[in-house]
């Protein structure tokens with residue numbers, strides 16, 4: 015399949031990027047991050063997570079983040095909602111899109127959302143129904159698509175089953191999460207082939223963490239298969255609280271640099287994006303994990 019002419023980048027730094035930070039990050043810093051990402055041309059930003067503050071304290075200010083946004087025209091600001099309680103709170107804050115998140119690994123599902131895969135799907139069904147009534151689109155995530163921190167290898171057929179269930183339930187797009195970044199390019203292709211038997215490729219997204227330095231190579235492999243939605247995190251911020259040692263998503267700057275070199279449109283201003291990566295890493299005292307961001311800052 016030819017490479018896509020254009021991609022949609024889903025920027026997850028304000029949520030995935032910050033959810034695992036050991037020190038509290040104030041709401042004003044999160045809001046400035048979101049605003050800078052919008053100013054760099056990003057059209058889809060995962061801004062918050064309506065999960066239990068006991069489970070993920072960094073996302074406890076979800077209401078203040080959603081209510082405090084300076085909304086830019088044409089930008090979607092989404093939030094994670096694992097259950098009806100989260101969805102109702104998000105709706106009160108005027109959210110226009112939410113995401114439910116499941117896993118292809120039973121153990122990870124229990125550790126992350128305290129229920130089995132089957133129970134999670136039962137929980138998501140009323141979330142999708144309520145969201146539909148409210149005119150809110152729902153994205154679905156599947157974690158551990160290329161490996162699990164507890165179970166190791168996950169068969170592609172298992173990933174395909176959970177993805178299909180989310181899609182058939184009404185998720186308009188399913189984002190495939192390599193939660194611990196252990197995937198490699200051919201493995202990523204094989205997994206995608208299995209999922210794409212049931213779901214059109216333009217309804218799938220790649221959400222690859224870079225723990226083993228494979229994320230860009232894996233992205234190249236799935237772009238070749240027709241994937242045109244990429245999740246990434248500015249400065250490579252992030253990690254999952256329930257996947258020990260997992261580092262952040264592939265850095266947005268690195269993705270855009272690669273896409274620019276391939277002539278694939280994103281509508282994103284790389285200079286502004288790289289400045290944002292430098293700014294947030296200084297603001298929260300973290301290393302910048304984007305090679306492109308570091309190289310551009312050194313010029």
Ligand SMILES: CC(C)(COP(=O)([O-])OP(=O)([O-])OC[C@H]1O[C@@H](n2cnc3c(N)ncnc32)[C@H](O)[C@@H]1OP(=O)([O-])[O-])[C@@H](O)C(=O)NCCC(=O)NCCSC(=O)C[C@@](C)(O)CC(=O)[O-]
Nearest residue numbers: 064065066069096099100115126127128155157191193254
């Ligand atoms: C799902 C639950 C809530 C189940 O947690 P639970 O303990 O089974 O839920 P519960 O219904 O029994 O409720 C327990 C308490 O949580 C409260 N509660 C219940 N729901 C909510 C809510 N929505 N918002 C706020 N509070 C909530 C509820 O009110 C109650 O409070 P208490 O009576 O004890 O004071 C919990 O396990 C949880 O919050 N997990 C979050 C895990 C998480 O955020 N993980 C990181 C995001 S996923 C990820 O990073 C992967 C991804 C998406 O990026 C893709 C990839 O890379 O793989």
